[in-house]
Amino acid sequence: MTNHSEAAGTSGNSDISGQNGCGGGRxxxxxxxxxxxxxxxxxxxxxxxxxxELADALPYLLGYRPEDSIVLVALHDRDTRGRFGGRAxxxxxxxxxxxxxxxxxxxxxxxxxxxxxxxxxxxxxxFLCQDPASGESPRDVMERLRPLAQLLRRACGSLxxxxxxxxxxxxxxxxxxxxPGNGCCASGGEPMGLPGTSVLAAAATYAGxxxxxxxxxxxxxxxxxxxxxxxxxxxxxxxxxSALIPRILDVDSRAEVAEETLAVARRVIGRLADAQPGTAAxxxxxxxxxxxxxxxxxxxxxGLQDRATRDRAAxxxxxxxAGPALxxxxxxxxxCVGPYGEHAAxxxxxxxxxxxxxxxxxxxxxxxxxxxAADPDYxxxxxxxxxxxxxxxxxxxxxxxxxxxxxxxxxxxxxxxGSGSRxxxxxxxxxxxxxxxxxCVVTGPRRRRRPRSEGGVEDRAVRRSPGAAPARRTRxxxxxxxxxxxxxxxxxxxxxxxxxxxxxxGQSKESGS
Numbered sequence: 001m002t003n004h005s006e007a008a009g010t011s012g013n014s015d016i017s018g019q020n021g022c023g024g025g026r027x028x029x030x031x032x033x034x035x036x037x038x039x040x041x042x043x044x045x046x047x048x049x050x051x052x053e054l055a056d057a058l059p060y061l062l063g064y065r066p067e068d069s070i071v072l073v074a075l076h077d078r079d080t081r082g083r084f085g086g087r088a089x090x091x092x093x094x095x096x097x098x099x100x101x102x103x104x105x106x107x108x109x110x111x112x113x114x115x116x117x118x119x120x121x122x123x124x125x126x127f128l129c130q131d132p133a134s135g136e137s138p139r140d141v142m143e144r145l146r147p148l149a150q151l152l153r154r155a156c157g158s159l160x161x162x163x164x165x166x167x168x169x170x171x172x173x174x175x176x177x178x179x180p181g182n183g184c185c186a187s188g189g190e191p192m193g194l195p196g197t198s199v200l201a202a203a204a205t206y207a208g209x210x211x212x213x214x215x216x217x218x219x220x221x222x223x224x225x226x227x228x229x230x231x232x233x234x235x236x237x238x239x240x241x242s243a244l245i246p247r248i249l250d251v252d253s254r255a256e257v258a259e260e261t262l263a264v265a266r267r268v269i270g271r272l273a274d275a276q277p278g279t280a281a282x283x284x285x286x287x288x289x290x291x292x293x294x295x296x297x298x299x300x301x302x303g304l305q306d307r308a309t310r311d312r313a314a315x316x317x318x319x320x321x322a323g324p325a326l327x328x329x330x331x332x333x334x335x336c337v338g339p340y341g342e343h344a345a346x347x348x349x350x351x352x353x354x355x356x357x358x359x360x361x362x363x364x365x366x367x368x369x370x371x372x373a374a375d376p377d378y379x380x381x382x383x384x385x386x387x388x389x390x391x392x393x394x395x396x397x398x399x400x401x402x403x404x405x406x407x408x409x410x411x412x413x414x415x416x417x418g419s420g421s422r423x424x425x426x427x428x429x430x431x432x433x434x435x436x437x438x439x440c441v442v443t444g445p446r447r448r449r450r451p452r453s454e455g456g457v458e459d460r461a462v463r464r465s466p467g468a469a470p471a472r473r474t475r476x477x478x479x480x481x482x483x484x485x486x487x488x489x490x491x492x493x494x495x496x497x498x499x500x501x502x503x504x505x506g507q508s509k510e511s512g513s
Contacts, residue, residue: 046200054165055169057200060200063362064212064218070102070126071088073087073127075164085121086110086113096147096148107161123161127168138171138172139187142168146177173189222334224344235294236294237302240298240299258306262303264303268291268328272327272328273320285330285331285334297331304332311401314350314354315405317354317358317401318398325350330347344370349367352384352388356384
């Protein structure tokens with residue numbers, strides 16, 4: 001389903017978004033209750049009559065199947081009938097001490113986001129989705145999460161938005177925390193229906209809408225390799241680092257490295273464009289991996305650490321360029337293996353940007369969250385993540401990038417060097433809209449930073465302890481273990497990467513990313 005975000009997620013594993021109706025021109029109504037049936041509905045309505053239908057409808061409300069998730073769905077009253085509004089999702093914290101703050105955070109974010117859109121919810125529906133751990137039964141999960149359900153109900157109630165239904169979904173069964181206990185619900189839970197058999201699922205299928213699978217499956221497309229090929233890629237990265245970092249750090253050769261990086265990217269994107277992707281995500285990714293050599297991948301990963309180069313790569317965001325570029329950025333994210341985990345922030349941010357520009361907010365939010373997990377201080381990812389979650393139009397950013405691309409081409413023409421003979425800027429995509437004369441719109445609040453106490457790039461590199469271990473990277477937004485340095489590695493490679501990441505920024509539209 002199409003998501004129009006309302007409020008910024010508060011962590012890398014969060015999603016707060018808003019939607020009226022269920023897509024396809026239909027309005028989704030709900031009167032959750034035990035044994036209560038909704039009245040007749042109009043031609044453009046889909047009515048959910050039971051908690052079972054409500055539980056089966058959840059993936060269609062989100063566009064994916066949530067795992068280990070708290071989900072809140074806002075309801076807006078219309079003629080005594082509930083109409084779905086915004087949704088908010090957050091991973092279930094492992095520590096119960098975090099539950100009260102998470103419940104308050106999620107409820108407040110969804111209510112205030114709805115108010116910004118002009119309509120405070122009248123009520124809420126809550127879902128707790130988690131499969132059993134080893135030695136645990138689905139009912140054990142339900143009882144263990146009961147205090148969290150109570151915290152959600154109290155948090156929403158404190159905002160004068162009552163929770164009219166709270167469901168726990170675990171291992172193909174569901175329970176209602178709002179059941180009055182009069183025997184209408186089995187103690188062992190109720191079995192979920194076959195996927196896609198609910199009224200809302202039928203309406204979504206009729207409208208051509210599909211569930212994308214789970215977030216775990218989506219993130220798996222962007223995680224670093226853990227195969228034997230990862231060692232070959234790491235060796236290629238080591239070699240590229242030794243060759244490129246000194247040149248990127250040098251002011252005179254930085255521009256030359258940028259041109260070389262973009263030339264390699266264009267060549268690989270052309271190769272991907274000639275090979276149409278497969279229908280299955282795994283097969284498509286494997287095919288793309290075969291088309292991206294280790295040396296090319298290493299050159300691109302290291303070259304994209306320069307912010308100015310990354311910004312120019314972001315211009316491949318629409319038309320026939322967007323699809324192959326997105327496939328390349330995904331492939332590069334998978335190649336940031338071993339101690340090069342932090343380098344994934346650049347390709348992951350490009351994945352998020354191109355996905356958002358192409359209308360896929362789900363992949364955009366996940367990729368940007370993973371970029372922030374790789375490097376929490378990566379400002380470009382932070383601004384895009386905030387803008388995407390707040391429902392801003394990516395066209396304002398596209399307009400800026402188009403204008404910069406066209407301005408660079410015009411400058412090259414004025415110098416008597418046609419863009420066709422340069423490797424820096426190919427002509428604008430034929431199906432890209434013309435650059436607008438309107439000024440660029442900032443996607444998020446700018447914060448003026450005080451100058452660093454360190455000197456130049458080299459000074460900051462010298463002040464790092466030569467024996468210091470590099471920052472460790474959280475592999476993904478779902479709390480997977482970080483990738484550490486391998487035993488026996490010298491500190492020179494890490495120091496060089498830190499120098500390049502901290503100092504080879506060039507001129508960029510944002511600072512500090």
